[in-house]
Amino acid sequence: MTALRALVRKELAVLFGSPVAWLTLAAIGLVTALLFFDHLRVYNQILFLYASSTMGGFESDTVPAYVNLRDQVFLPVMETLALTLVGLVPLVTMGVFAEERARGTDELLATTLLTPNQIVAGKLIATYGFIALALGLSFVYPATSIVRSGLGLPHLLAVYLGLFGLGIALASVGVVCSAFTSSQLIAAISAYAIAFVLYDFRWMAQFLPDAAAQAIDPLSMHLRFGAFAEGLVRGADLAYFAGYVLVAFALCRLALDQARVR
Amino acid sequence: MSNTIRRGAAIEVTALTRRFGDRPVLVDINLGIAAGESFGLLGANGAGKTTFIRLLTGYLVPSSGTVTVDGFSPISDARAVHERIGFVAETSRLYPELRVRGFLRFAGGVRGLSGAPLRDAVDRALARFTLEDVALRPIGNLSKGYQQRVNLAQAFLHDPALLIVDEPTAGLDPLQQAEVRRELREAAGARTVLLCTHDLSEARELATRVAVLSRGRLVACGPTAEILGSGDPLALFRGQEVGA
Numbered sequence: 001m002t003a004l005r006a007l008v009r010k011e012l013a014v015l016f017g018s019p020v021a022w023l024t025l026a027a028i029g030l031v032t033a034l035l036f037f038d039h040l041r042v043y044n045q046i047l048f049l050y051a052s053s054t055m056g057g058f059e060s061d062t063v064p065a066y067v068n069l070r071d072q073v074f075l076p077v078m079e080t081l082a083l084t085l086v087g088l089v090p091l092v093t094m095g096v097f098a099e100e101r102a103r104g105t106d107e108l109l110a111t112t113l114l115t116p117n118q119i120v121a122g123k124l125i126a127t128y129g130f131i132a133l134a135l136g137l138s139f140v141y142p143a144t145s146i147v148r149s150g151l152g153l154p155h156l157l158a159v160y161l162g163l164f165g166l167g168i169a170l171a172s173v174g175v176v177c178s179a180f181t182s183s184q185l186i187a188a189i190s191a192y193a194i195a196f197v198l199y200d201f202r203w204m205a206q207f208l209p210d211a212a213a214q215a216i217d218p219l220s221m222h223l224r225f226g227a228f229a230e231g232l233v234r235g236a237d238l239a240y241f242a243g244y245v246l247v248a249f250a251l252c253r254l255a256l257d258q259a260r261v262r
Numbered sequence: 263m264s265n266t267i268r269r270g271a272a273i274e275v276t277a278l279t280r281r282f283g284d285r286p287v288l289v290d291i292n293l294g295i296a297a298g299e300s301f302g303l304l305g306a307n308g309a310g311k312t313t314f315i316r317l318l319t320g321y322l323v324p325s326s327g328t329v330t331v332d333g334f335s336p337i338s339d340a341r342a343v344h345e346r347i348g349f350v351a352e353t354s355r356l357y358p359e360l361r362v363r364g365f366l367r368f369a370g371g372v373r374g375l376s377g378a379p380l381r382d383a384v385d386r387a388l389a390r391f392t393l394e395d396v397a398l399r400p401i402g403n404l405s406k407g408y409q410q411r412v413n414l415a416q417a418f419l420h421d422p423a424l425l426i427v428d429e430p431t432a433g434l435d436p437l438q439q440a441e442v443r444r445e446l447r448e449a450a451g452a453r454t455v456l457l458c459t460h461d462l463s464e465a466r467e468l469a470t471r472v473a474v475l476s477r478g479r480l481v482a483c484g485p486t487a488e489i490l491g492s493g494d495p496l497a498l499f500r501g502q503e504v505g506a
Contacts, residue, residue: 007369017359104355110321111349112372
């Protein structure tokens with residue numbers, strides 16, 4: 001455990017020693033803030049229109065049910081934040097293994113008491129920890145909206161659980177791509193390609209038979225995240241995201257083992 | 263660094279062969295290195311030195327043959343082997359964004375040190391390699407000479423019985439080379455040292471016995487003065503002469 005702890009600390013120190021981590025955190029904070037205030041502005045304008053005398057005002061009960069803080073501000077912001085993760089997470093994960101291999105420091109790691117399992121676990125834990133931190137930074141604005149709209153903390157937590165699941169799924173894809181190359185560029189590009197395919201299969205439906213489209217639809221990250229966004233925490237969705245962790249662990253181990261016998 | 267220097271670890275290599283695909287990189291290497299010996303592994307670039315080290319540390323798996331450190335296999339008894347190994351590579355194989363003290367804490371941590379023993383080991387290493395003044399600076403901001411001192415310091419943190427040194431003075435200026443060699447000589451003590459280099463003067467200065475690899479084959483092995491002292495040692499690099 002001592003060696004694993006040391007590795008996790010080193011991974012985070014290396015990550016925060018590069019501009020990528022800080023830029024990613026800044027981007028997530030900025031995107032969330034801009035989106036939140038933009039949606040809030042539009043929401044207020046809509047309310048103003050309905051509240052004006054020409055539209056009958058609030059008292060006449062003309063404000064449709066869908067014009068509420070949850071649907072007009074909170075959910076769109078969360079939806080875009082999820083998409084933002086698709087754009088940013090591969091930048092964070094591209095160096096996890098690839099940079100180590102390119103520098104030759106993987107050889108240094110191989111002479112320590114770390115087992116291959118611990119090396120993979122340490123890198124995944126540090127990456128997931130960073131994702132959790134990044135999402136934590138985006139928490140304040142949605143939290144404000146959810147408190148003001150009276151939607152409640154459980155819904156907010158469900159959404160963030162979904163975002164975290166989505167984040168670790170994307171990070172898992174990125175780390176696996178990084179494990180099979182020593183080029184950060186290749187790791188990032190392949191992670192983007194895979195993440196965009198896995199994020200949402202709906203665009204493929206037009207090219208596939210209906211049965212095939214229906215079969216692959218449950219595999220899309222977006223669909224699984226959608227349930228959390230609605231406030232639903234389902235075991236199947238949690239298992240789906242946990243599956244990414246397990247597959248990533250197995251594939252990273254495979255990459256390390258392949259490098260030893262290549 | 264500990265005051266009690268451990269005895270060295272013995273290395274035994276038997277019929278060791280490594281191929282990358284169909285291409286043989288090491289062919290039927292047989293070699294014994296006694297505990298406490300300072301041994302130089304020489305060869306031109308691409309001769310197979312780095313592959314040999316990687317097989318010794320378990321970073322690569324042999325295609326055939328065996329290699330042991332104190333009787334332990336780096337594949338099946340990796341932990342026992344890694345407890346005995348201190349590894350010094352070129353300066354480029356460091357984490358430039360980490361600060362010196364932070365890097366040494368990491369290096370000690372991944373070798374099982376924690377708490378007070380880790381703090382003590384790091385403080386001793388900083389003092390031993392005169393790194394106190396740069397302890398809080400990022401490694402990437404240091405000169406190559408300082409970086410190699412950091413590299414040496416991390417390798418001695420856990421008081422290893424076997425020191426593996428791969429091209430330790432590559433890219434250093436002559437003054438820095440002399441300093442690193444002096445540090446290596448002083449710090450080695452009773453440990454076994456395996457020095458991989460293509461620098462003949464480095465081998466003469468640090469190794470009591472050497473082996474020469476050429477195109478993956480062991481072409482000479484014996485006392486340094488005998489192998490490098492007569493004739494044209496560079497002929498060995500070209501594989502023109504097969505020694506003892």
